[in-house]
Amino acid sequence: MDNPIRKNRIFLETEEEQPQPTYYYGEEPGDFRPKRNYNKLAFFWATMGLLVVLAILFAVWFTFFKKENTQFTDGFPGNKELLTPKGDVNKLLERPYLPEGTSNPALSKCINLYRERFTREAFDYCTEFLNGVSTDSEKSAALTILGVIHDEAGRYPQAIERFQKAILYDPKNVHAYYNLTLAYKHSGQFTDARATALKAKEIAPDDPRVALLAGNLFNEINDPDAAIEAYKEGLASSPDDPQLIYNLALSYYKKGEIPQAEEQFKQVTLKSKGGKLAALSNSYLGNIAYNRGNYVEAEHYFREAATISPNDAKFLYNLAVVLKKNGKNEESVKYLEMAKQAGATDPELFRAIADSFEKMNLGEQSIDALQKSLKYNPNDIDTLFQLAETYYNRGDLLAAEETYRRIVSSTPGDSFTETALLNLGVVLDQMERYGEAVTALNRVLDINPKNAKAYYNLGLVYKHSGNGTQAIENFRKASYLDPTDLKSKEALGDYYLENRFFREAIEEYSTILKQKEDHYKVALKLAESYMGMNDSSNAEKVLLQVLNQSRNQAEIKQAHKKLALLYNRSKDPDLKNRAKDEAYRSAHMDPEDYEGRLVLAKILLDSNSVLDREKAIDELTAIVRSEVKPKTAASAYNYLGVAYYKNGEYKKAVRSFQNCIDLDPTNTEAYDNKRAASAALEESVKKEGFF
Numbered sequence: 001m002d003n004p005i006r007k008n009r010i011f012l013e014t015e016e017e018q019p020q021p022t023y024y025y026g027e028e029p030g031d032f033r034p035k036r037n038y039n040k041l042a043f044f045w046a047t048m049g050l051l052v053v054l055a056i057l058f059a060v061w062f063t064f065f066k067k068e069n070t071q072f073t074d075g076f077p078g079n080k081e082l083l084t085p086k087g088d089v090n091k092l093l094e095r096p097y098l099p100e101g102t103s104n105p106a107l108s109k110c111i112n113l114y115r116e117r118f119t120r121e122a123f124d125y126c127t128e129f130l131n132g133v134s135t136d137s138e139k140s141a142a143l144t145i146l147g148v149i150h151d152e153a154g155r156y157p158q159a160i161e162r163f164q165k166a167i168l169y170d171p172k173n174v175h176a177y178y179n180l181t182l183a184y185k186h187s188g189q190f191t192d193a194r195a196t197a198l199k200a201k202e203i204a205p206d207d208p209r210v211a212l213l214a215g216n217l218f219n220e221i222n223d224p225d226a227a228i229e230a231y232k233e234g235l236a237s238s239p240d241d242p243q244l245i246y247n248l249a250l251s252y253y254k255k256g257e258i259p260q261a262e263e264q265f266k267q268v269t270l271k272s273k274g275g276k277l278a279a280l281s282n283s284y285l286g287n288i289a290y291n292r293g294n295y296v297e298a299e300h301y302f303r304e305a306a307t308i309s310p311n312d313a314k315f316l317y318n319l320a321v322v323l324k325k326n327g328k329n330e331e332s333v334k335y336l337e338m339a340k341q342a343g344a345t346d347p348e349l350f351r352a353i354a355d356s357f358e359k360m361n362l363g364e365q366s367i368d369a370l371q372k373s374l375k376y377n378p379n380d381i382d383t384l385f386q387l388a389e390t391y392y393n394r395g396d397l398l399a400a401e402e403t404y405r406r407i408v409s410s411t412p413g414d415s416f417t418e419t420a421l422l423n424l425g426v427v428l429d430q431m432e433r434y435g436e437a438v439t440a441l442n443r444v445l446d447i448n449p450k451n452a453k454a455y456y457n458l459g460l461v462y463k464h465s466g467n468g469t470q471a472i473e474n475f476r477k478a479s480y481l482d483p484t485d486l487k488s489k490e491a492l493g494d495y496y497l498e499n500r501f502f503r504e505a506i507e508e509y510s511t512i513l514k515q516k517e518d519h520y521k522v523a524l525k526l527a528e529s530y531m532g533m534n535d536s537s538n539a540e541k542v543l544l545q546v547l548n549q550s551r552n553q554a555e556i557k558q559a560h561k562k563l564a565l566l567y568n569r570s571k572d573p574d575l576k577n578r579a580k581d582e583a584y585r586s587a588h589m590d591p592e593d594y595e596g597r598l599v600l601a602k603i604l605l606d607s608n609s610v611l612d613r614e615k616a617i618d619e620l621t622a623i624v625r626s627e628v629k630p631k632t633a634a635s636a637y638n639y640l641g642v643a644y645y646k647n648g649e650y651k652k653a654v655r656s657f658q659n660c661i662d663l664d665p666t667n668t669e670a671y672d673n674k675r676a677a678s679a680a681l682e683e684s685v686k687k688e689g690f691f
Helices: 040-065 105-115 119-130 136-152 156-169 174-186 190-203 208-220 224-237 242-255 258-271 276-291 295-308 313-325 329-340 347-359 363-376 381-393 397-409 415-430 434-447 452-464 468-481 487-498 502-515 520-532 536-549 553-568 573-589 594-606 610-624 630-646 650-663 668-690
Strands: none
Touching: 105 119, 105 136, 119 136, 136 156, 136 174, 156 174, 174 190, 174 208, 190 208, 208 224, 208 242, 224 242, 242 258, 242 276, 258 276, 276 295, 276 313, 295 313, 313 329, 313 347, 329 347, 329 363, 347 363, 347 381, 363 381, 381 397, 381 415, 397 415, 415 434, 415 452, 434 452, 452 468, 452 487, 468 487, 487 502, 487 520, 502 520, 520 536, 520 553, 536 553, 553 573, 553 594, 573 594, 594 610, 594 630, 610 630, 630 650, 630 668, 650 668
């Protein structure tokens, strides 16, 4: 049966994840950032505007990617289990390309002040330098430094103006072209950025940093062919540059040319001498092997990545995933724990770790990972939804309720609130707190009056609380709002069938089958409804159709079982024999299906054959000695009592009927049978005493 709670996930979709390229610009970023002067009021309003835009974008994203359906599934769909290197885990910042020192001490001081991060002093000194006597190339270098300072401060028009002026003084100033490319890129002028990057390549065709800049830019404007060409040109003069090789590999990867990407990643592992690029390349090689289904090779590469960067949580997580694939569960758990403790704060990573624990039935560890994530990201809605789902799956309904209420209280009546209230209603329904469930689901309808799933779940709540009229009304509303969702029609048919309104049940199930002919689960219910109407002909027709067309073994087994019961009703000896055959087929398909064996036992009992009765006793004895549901065991004891009664073993019959009553006090038939068996036992004792 489908889990009625909605699953909320962002980490994995149904398609295979494509790693997001990370392009390297050469130098590692420094820890120290220059102090910048800015207009505080303008900065405040700019910040507020940015926050509003981000909030809108996030809400839109969640609406389209999160709000899909109200049911949990057994895990993430698809095979996107791995996390690829992306984001600030491996992103090196772009750095300006500065002129080298010159024979002019004043210009050298201008450049060195900036290098040493005395930005304000560098700005003043370079400006003063321009007012003095100097050559055109020296003025060009000083203007380049001023342009870089403006660019870093986000003053892109001023930066562009300084770089353009620098080029006028020295048309061969590659540093001016390089940094002008960055300024155009930062201001979103990608066409101009492309043109200046090409000019920089023309001036310095053998400079690997220029090749990196051009290649990275071409990748950003989605021109991988030009990027590949730029990297190759850089490698022509610097064949051992690992950053060029790495970015070339990423370009091939982005283009989908996996064999070429794989070859270049392997070159990086050989030339970068165990550094960060080697770890990242091993991680990509692991992804490539994993996607090919070569889990042994993937394990090798992920081990290499984790060995080089033992504190990188994503590398540790990926290694854990592939170890699980290779059947090394204990080691997989070990690396999941290491990933959890590695110091990362990314909620996506924690959700992935938690899901892996959940798939291994390690619910406590899964919950611990999610709770740790919430310490760093207390308002991460996705993590809260996953935590609530995990509690629900473990049967901790109180904790699930608390978590959904937390989401409701921390969201402003939006789609998050709607989903959380819907799930809260399901949880409260299962806790039999029907009034609160109705309140929660009505709050969903206050937010979205056309939420068909809210009406569907309201129907279930009213059904469970015994209010059939309201159940029918809400199922019908759900079906009207979403005619393509057959669950509401099926639930309505189920209500009619359970309450023996067979004609109405037939109408609902028939409507479903007109929309979806191969819905054999519903076809089985339709057959049962026909049997309730004593319409054996239509019941047999539907069941034979299931047997002939369904490919689902469970559905075929149920069809055999129902056919057995149908044929057993007949007084025709041939049909009685066919009933026995169908019952045997059902029982043999799944020996662990004790309800099927119960049907077989009943049919054997009804045959009135002493031999069949002994077979029935064997079947029923096996059932009561197995771990079965109390009601199943109770029915078996009741049939066992009937068998003993027919054999004249009244004492055993009385004991069996009593066992049935103990297991299911609502079984009224067992009380009647016990009275009859007790009377027969008393009569037999009297006869024995008489003789």
